[in-house]
Structure formats: structure tokens, C-alpha cells
Amino acid sequence: MDEKRLEQLEQEIVRLKARVDQLERQPAKDPQPEPVSSVARPAVRPAFVKKTRTPVIKQARTRDEWENVLATVWLPRIGAIFAAIGAIFLFSYASLAGLISPAVRIGSGVVIGLLVMALGEFQYEKKRRDLGVGLVATGTIVSLSALFAGMALYQFYPPLLAFFLEIVVLAIVYGLMLWMRSTALLVLVSITGFLLPFLQLTDEPNVFLFLLYEVLLFTALVFAVLRLKAVKAYPVTAGIFFLALIFGSLTVNFETRPLIDEITLLGASLIAYLGLAYVGTKLPITYNYPSWIAGGFVLLSLSVVDWPFAYGLAVLFALIAYAVANRTKEAWQNGVGHVAILFAISQIPVDPLSFGDQFRSLLYALMIAGLWFIKRQEVPHQRFFGIVVYVMFVLYTIGTYETYRFNDRSYAVAVFGLTLATTAFIVLLVRTHGEAIWKKYWQIVLLFAAAGVFVTYTLIVMELPFYATLDQTDRSTTLSVAYILLSFVLVAIGRIRGTAAWRLSGLLLLSVSAVKLLLFDLSFLSLIQKAFVFIGFGIVAFIISRTYFKKRES
Template identity: 60%
Template sequence: MEEQRITQLEQELEALKLRVAQLEQLHPVPHPTSTPEQSTVATPKKRPAFVKKDDTFSPKIKQIRTRDEWEHMIATIWLPRIAAIFAAIGAIFLFSYASISGWVNPAVRVGSGVLIGLLLIGVGEYQYEKKRRELGVGLVATGTIVSLAALFAGMALYQFYSPGLAFSLELVILFITFGLMLWMASRVLLILVSITGFLLPFLQLADEANVSLFLLYEVILFAALFYAAVRLKTILGFVVSWGFLTIALVTAMSMVGFSPPSTSDEISLLAASLVSYIGTAFTGQRLRMKWNYPSYGAGLIVIASLAVIDWQWGTLIALALAGLAYSIANYSKDAWHNAVGHATVFYAITQIPYDILRLSEQFETLLFACILIGLWFVKRQHMPYQRMIALALYVYFIFDQITQSGMYAAMNDSFRLSVVALVLATSGLIYLLVQQHRAMVEDGTFQISLVVAAVGVLTTYTLLVMELPFYDGLDETNRSTTLSVAYILLALLLVTIGRIRNLSVWRLSGLLLLSVSAIKLLVFDLSFLTLVQKAFVFIGFAIVAFIISRTYFKKRKNN
């Protein structure tokens, strides 16, 4: 009974399903349109533009390569490079053996070498299209080297064609490699083109070098390489190219310097150096280099080129170069180009024809002192560490003037202008210490600046006393006495200034100078001064010491 009942219920259920299906076909049920629910969450406010975003980020963790990754890198990257090198060496050995055995004549050797090189370049391009990048680059590099070596052998060993034709054919190979380098975006090929392109002029074995043509070729070549470095965004390729360009310019400078003067060669050298400086500055800016040291080096190469040329009015060209460096600094926002401009200005004052202008050579020291003062106080065209660099130049200036004063004294000539220049530079340094005292204390350069200023004051004062009209007429004993008295008076003057302005720097300088004077009296003057001179100098020293000490006792009593 129960089974019959279940069967009947199933039949009724199937009948109901059929009836429902028929009704849906006659009257389809419309689907209700869904209305989007309004969110109760408030929309976040727009972040103000002036709110500084949080730049904190988690440090990158260098992942250690697995064994499979090492295997893949060696097999796909390093192995093709090694294979390319060994293939090139093997090809050279094969041709050497074939030539020794007499299997092929020289023409076949050269032609087959060029064809094999081109075939390797084509296979490398095909491998690159098949997504085998490193293998393709290695084959192209190998083919380039083999083709260039074969062309060089045909010119140098067998004289099949002239050096000019060989150079043209080599340029064709180099141009093909350059195009593939841009297409493959390969830094390795860029470096290869830099090396081989630089060496091509030296492989022509010419008896007389054409400096102008050599520089024109090198400038065009490396301009193209700088463009490629910007396009590939490779700083290493740019630096390598600049290095070989610098070697080319230095080579040209040696050829110009050791050969008879040629105006065309000198103009070509100067123009190539200027193009190199402008090109490296522009390329470094496009590559967003923080320190564009190739450009700074190129600026120094321009100065060296001016020194090699040594034109009579080279100072005008040097000043024009300084203006160019300042313009590049303003355009690129790189303050180190101001350093190139400052160095060029210093070089310019050494190239002034003082004899033609009927000026004393000591006028150069006066200009040097004025530029030093400008470095300390002029705010425009400021370079990094300018104050300390100017301080180092001041130290050099002091020792140079000490040497020059000895030379002028040996020739019984006056060095009055040099002393005036020293007085100007030393006065500028003292004013700098007073004006920028707080800034120097904050950056920790005040102590060393004070020591340099003390040495400068002592040197300047000594040379000033030695330049007095009556000093030349004195003997050695009276000269030493005069210097001792001058040091004592200067110490009293420094302490007096310090007491009036209430500055410990001046007082301390005076006390130190007084101590130096005491040592000089006891060690040097005591042995050869006369009794009258000893009494005069030592009593004068004691009086000054008592006066200075008295001022300190008054100060302590008032406090």
C-alpha cells in the first residue's frame, strides 16, 4: 500500500510541474527591478593637497636565489657570454691554423671572416627575436669583433685595400651593431661600440695623424653614444663612453702639444672639448644623475685644452667658458658647475698678458685675493662647500706668497702689491669670522677657520713689517728686534680690540701671539741681540704683559 501511495504522489508531482511550465509560457513572470541600496557609510572627505603624505615604506628585503634560479641564470646569461668569447677566440685560432697550413688563400680568409661575422650577427638577431636575449647579444658582439678583425687583417697584413676603404667598411659594421644595440636595448653592445669605435682611428696605421679629422670622428661617435645612453637609460654606458671620449681628447692634446703649432688643430681641440662639456652636462641631466661627475671632468678637460693651446688672449676665452659653466649651472640646477666656472676664472687670471699690458706680475696676486673675497661674500653662483674650499685656497695663497717674497727678496725687488693682496685677503677672512661666527660654530668649521686666520694674520703682518722702507737697511739683529717689537704691539692691539668689542676670539688671538713672541725672544733673539736690544725688547714685553694682565684683573673685580 505504501509503495502505491508513493507512486501516486510522484505522478501528481510531475503533473503539477507540467502545469506550472504551461502557465509560465502563457504568462511570463516579470523580474523585479533591483534598486541599488544606499550605503549608510559616509563618503570619505577629499584629502587636502597641502597635507604631507607619509613617505615611509618598508625596506626591500634581498631575496636569496634558489638553486634552480642560480642554474637558470648561469645557463641563460653567463653561459652565452662565455660561449661568445670562446667562439671568437676559436675562430681566430682556426683562421691562424688555416693560414699556416695553406688551406685557404688570404683573400678567402678575409672574406670568410667578414661573412662569418655577419652570419653571427644575423643569428644573434634571430635568437633575440626568439626571446633568447643574452644569447642574441653575445652572438652579435662576437660577430662584430670577428668582422672588424677580418677587415683590419685585410688592410694591415695583406694590403688588399687602402686604410680609408677599410675604415669605411669597419664603420658599416659598427653602424649595424649600433642599430642592433638600440633595438635590443643592450648596455653590453653600447660598451662594445664605445671601445671599438674609439680604437678604429688608431688601427689605420697612418704615418701622420690628422688631429682635426680624428676629433670630428670622435665627437660624432660619442654624441651618438650619449644619445643611446639616454635612450637606454644606462648610467654605466654613459660613464664608459665619457671615459673613452676623455682618453681621445687627452690623446689629441698630446698630439697638439708636441707637434708644431697648427691653428686648425688647436681650434678643433677647443671645439671638441666644449662640445664634450656641453654634451656630458645635458646627458647627465637627462639621466637624472645626482652627481654628474663626467660633466665636471669634461669642464676640467676644457681648461686643460686652453692650457695646451696657450693663446695670447686665452683669458677672454677662459672667461667665456666660465660664463658658459655658470649658465649650465643655472639651467641644470647643479651647483657643482659653478665650481667649474670658479676654477676657470682662477685660470683666466693666470693667462692675462701682464707684460703686454705693462702691469707687474704681482697684479695677479691682487686679482687672486679679490676672487677669494668674492667666494666668501658673494651669494650668486654658490657652489657646495664654497667657504671651506676658499679657506683651502687661502692657505695655498699664504704659502705661495711666502715663497714669492723670498724670491723677490733674493732679487732685491719689492713685493708691495703682494703684501697689499695678502692684507685684503686676510682682512676679508677676519670679517668673515666676525660676520658668520654663528654659522661657522653650528657647522663645526669655526675652530679650523680661526687657526687659519691666526696663521694668515701672523704671515701678513710679518711680510708687512718686512716691506717697511727702513727694514732693508737693517742688519739681521735689528731685523729680528723689529719683528719682535711688531709682534708685541700687534698682540696688544688684538687684546685691546677684544676688550672693546667684548669678543674672546680677539683676546685669545692676542694672548697666543704674545706667547709666540715670548718663545721667539727666548729661543732665537736671546743669543745674538746686544745688551741694549735685549733690555729694550724684554722690558717692552713685560710692560705689555702687565697691561694685558691688568685688564683681566679689572674685569674679574668688576664681575
């Protein structure tokens, strides 16, 4: 059996050798060329591809997970708060009972606070992060409270030494915060650091030293925010510095302060704007609104210092805001620059009821037209921003006109500026009425445009040379006739251009004229004036109606 098996294997080997020799004798075939495809090769993929963030859907926590969160996260925090309150009660009892002297109370309070902070660090090393953060926060509050009590209640040391010791405690907490990477401790350092100067109980505030300290604290906190990527703590840190700027502004505004305080206030607000604009480029945030608010504080500081050349500094700050927008690629910073330009116009030193005062209206009008037609340094939704500024400009012109009218002064230059702004508004709507940006808000925009045209036209009529010589009755008649003529012109323009907005504006103004005739003019006009105005209104109404009949027949 084995011999037969061996013979079969030998025969199989012989056949395989013969097959291999046959294959080796065959000539090698040349490789066929690759067929040419008419389809273009795809472009080489770039080395950097922007990744899109996939939304993370958080699942609802189970009962066990909630129990674990309450026990490991919130319970240590609550316990830390109660422990701090209990320590205060214990010291109060010991003080009332006379068990320990004031010096011992203060010293033991500081030492206990530092020991609790050390215990928090130990717990953090044992992977009990939330418990460690809570203990560090408790120790911080106890130590700072003890140091403040030693200075305010017992006068053991002067306020300057107390402030230095509190800074040392705050520096320790700051280092622990960076090591533990705790956002909660960052918020604690922000709040306590801001309050430290107010705990010195001084009667005369030193704005220079206060703002200098707050700027240094702000710089340290900004570094911590960038180091920890603390997006949630970022607004808190900025808000704390804004409170310091508010305090400095109020002090400079209501008290006579030296020049160094005013310069420090302006410099601190500018540092806040530049620092927050830089932070916005390093954090994953969509809108860096703290930096916009900081820009407002720069303008607030310029208004508080009340320098005669503040308008020039406002223009310089606008250029800085535009440079920041170009550098950070954040278009919203252009809005800060636009507001700074408007602020600079308002701060031009001119005498009230003078030509220079009216000349500002021309500058406002040019600024509004630039917002609509200049394509550089654009802010998102700039057209709507320009409309808001235009509405405010119309209200400002109406309010200022009453002052000029009361003092019997001409207001022609300001009315000319309002006419320029209104004309720019109409040109904008005529050029862009078909764009998709207006679809949702077209009716509201038309309402603002109609109101602007109505106010502008009224002021133009009231600034005519003969209008001032008329009595009250003749003035009302003149306005009624002017409104009727304008409604006719608007409907005619709408017919020529085939635009319904013009026609509807004319019909609306004609309706307003009818209401004015019935409610106001009818009561005090003379018979000849009533006849003239009402017949004129009827003629215009018939002419407009006739044009609609012709259109329907055609």
C-alpha cells in the first residue's frame, strides 16, 4: 500500500517538473499599455482638510449616573460651603466665649485655611478632583476672611500689609488653579481678586493704583483662560474687569481727578479691548462679544475724560478696530470701528445752534451713505445697521429742529444732510429691491423709508423762505398742499417705473393727507382755504384714480 502511494507521488512530481520546464521555454510577453481614459484625473487632495465638527448628542443620564454625579460632584461642593460656614460659626463662638485671643483667632484662621488648601491638593493627587477643588476654594475663603478681620476688626497690621498677604494667598490659589485646571477656581480668583482693593477700606480712592492692579490681574486671568481653554469662564473674567472700568469711569466722571487717572482709565479700557480681541482668536467661540463691549468701554472712557481732542482719539481707535478686524478676520470688529466713527462725529467741539453744529448732520449723512455703498470694512448685516443709524439720525434731526425753531434759527444745513441720507436710502432700495436679503424684512424697511421721506419732505417745506412768515393756519394749509403734491409725484413715479412700492407710498401719503384735512385743517381753516385745499385734494384723487382705470381697461 505504501509502495503504491510513493509511486503516485513520484509520477506527480515528474509531471510538475515537465510543466515548469514548458512554462520557462515560452517567450515573455510585453506588457500591454494602459488604456487612455478620456476622464480627467481628480485633483490632488490638499494636505490640510478642514474638519467639520459633528454634533454630539448627549444621552440622558441614568439613575445611577445621577446618583454618582450628586455624590462625587455636588456633594463635595456643598460640603465645602457648609464647612466654611461652620468654621465661621466656630470662630464666632470661640470669640464670644473668650476661649482664644484675637491674635490666635486670626493666626489660626490663616493657618487652617492654608491647611485646607493643602488637603485639597492632596485629594486632587488622589484622583478626587471635585473634592480637592472644593477644599481649595474653602481654604481660600477662610484665609482671606481671617486676613481681612485682622486688618479691619483688630488693626493688627496696616491695610498695605494685609493687601500684600492677601495677594500671596491669591497667588497660591492661582498656581493651584493652573495645576488642577479648574474653571471654578478661575472664577473664584477673578471675583476675589477684583474685591481685594475694596477691602482696604480707604476713604480716598487711588484710581491709578486701582486700575494698574486690575490690569495686572486681568493679564493673569487672560493667561489662565488661554491656558485652560476656559470658554465658560471667559465672559466672567471679562465682566469682572468691566466692573473695574465702570468704577474707574464713575470716579473720574463725578470727581475732579488728576490727568494720570484719566490716562490710566483710557489705557486700561484699550488694553481690555485688545486683550479680549486676541483671546477671541485663541478660543473656540463663535461671537467674541466681550471684545465688542470692551470697545464700548473705550468710547465711554473718551466721553468721561472730556478732552477737546477726544474726537481725534476716537478716529484713531476706529482705525485700530479696523486693523484688529483685518488681523483677526472677525468682521464684527468693523462694527466697533463704525460706532467709533459715529462717536467721533458727536464729539466734535462746536458751539450749539451754530453752523458747525449743523455740519455734523452732513457728516452723519455721509457716514450713513458709506455704510450702504462702501464695500470695505463691512460688518455682517451692515445694511440693517445703516438703517438703524438712519432712524436714529432722523429722530436726532427732529429733536434738534425744535431747538433751532424755538430760537428762531435756520436749520437748512441739517435738513440738507437729512435729504442726502434719505436720498441714499431711496437709491439703495431702488438698486437692491430684488435681492434675497430683503425678503423677510421688505415691508418693515419700506415703512422706515416712507417715514424718512415724510419727515424729510416736511422739514424741507418748513425751511422754505416764505414758511416762517406765515401764521399757524397758513402753515397747516401749506403742509397739506405739499403732502397732496408729493403723493401725486410718488404715484406718477410708480406708474413710470412700474414699481408698486412707489404707488403704495403715494396712496398712503394721500390717505394721511385726508386724515389731516378732516381732523385738523377742517376746524380752523377759513372758508376759502378749505375750498382750495379740499378741491385740490379731490382733483389729485380723481387723477390718480383715473390712471388705475386706464390700466384696468388696457
